[in-house]
Amino acid sequence: SQQGEEDPQALSIQEGENATMNCSYKTSINNLQWYRQNSGRGLVHLILIRSNEREKHSGRLRVTLDTSKKSSSLLITASRAADTASYFCATDADDMRFGAGTRLTVKP
Amino acid sequence: KAGVTQTPRYLIKTRGQQVTLSCSPISGHRSVSWYQQTPGQGLQFLFEYFSETQRNKGNFPGRFSGRQFSNSRSEMNVSTLELGDSALYLCASSSYGYSYEQYFGPGTRLTVT
Numbered sequence: 001s002q003q004g005e006e007d008p009q010a011l012s013i014q015e016g017e018n019a020t021m022n023c024s025y026k027t028s029i030n031n032l033q034w035y036r037q038n039s040g041r042g043l044v045h046l047i048l049i050r051s052n053e054r055e056k057h058s059g060r061l062r063v064t065l066d067t068s069k070k071s072s073s074l075l076i077t078a079s080r081a082a083d084t085a086s087y088f089c090a091t092d093a094d095d096m097r098f099g100a101g102t103r104l105t106v107k108p
Numbered sequence: 109k110a111g112v113t114q115t116p117r118y119l120i121k122t123r124g125q126q127v128t129l130s131c132s133p134i135s136g137h138r139s140v141s142w143y144q145q146t147p148g149q150g151l152q153f154l155f156e157y158f159s160e161t162q163r164n165k166g167n168f169p170g171r172f173s174g175r176q177f178s179n180s181r182s183e184m185n186v187s188t189l190e191l192g193d194s195a196l197y198l199c200a201s202s203s204y205g206y207s208y209e210q211y212f213g214p215g216t217r218l219t220v221t
Contacts, residue, residue: 098151
């Protein structure tokens with residue numbers, strides 16, 4: 001079963017626009033991670049945020065975590081066609097759980 | 109550093125057979141986790157090994173088993189294959205465990221006929 005649920009399931013934007021994806025989970029966590037998967041590079045780690053952190057940045061990525069609402073968001077700024085991929089949140093409650101993913105399409 | 113490697117990359121088996129998949133982690137990583145990915149169920153955690161000990165296990169039947177060797181290489185075995193076992197099997201390695209950054213291999217695509 002999956003702990004995290006991403007929202008939306010699919011997102012289509014133009015190059016240069018920002019993309020926001022949300023993740024909700026059910027039980028207390030230590031860390032929350034975001035991963036990207038595309039056919040070319042497989043599953044790749046993007047960013048990790050600890051349960052005592054509220055926001056984290058890495059390049060064009062910004063992640064927020066609200067443990068009271070058991071939710072996280074991933075913002076990709078100034079998107080590029082190369083950002084086209086599926087994005088998953090992953091939580092580590094009792095075991096490792098991945099969400100169903102958001103399929104992002106960035107049109108050139 | 110070389111990445112995570114998985115062998116074989118593709119496999120076709122018949123229902124009832126058994127299969128063994130192999131994963132070589134990044135040098136120095138002691139944690140290896142296995143995942144099953146299907147269109148219907150998404151990415152599901154199978155188990156994690158750390159320094160040859162199974163540290164955690166997902167909700168899969170006993171037909172799914174694994175082990176880790178002293179060089180951190182890991183194998184996963186599925187016995188009495190069912191059609192529903194057709195999936196992409198991914199392994200991931202990490203320095204400290206799945207709660208931290210994981211590096212994924214390309215996966216083994218298993219088809220059960």
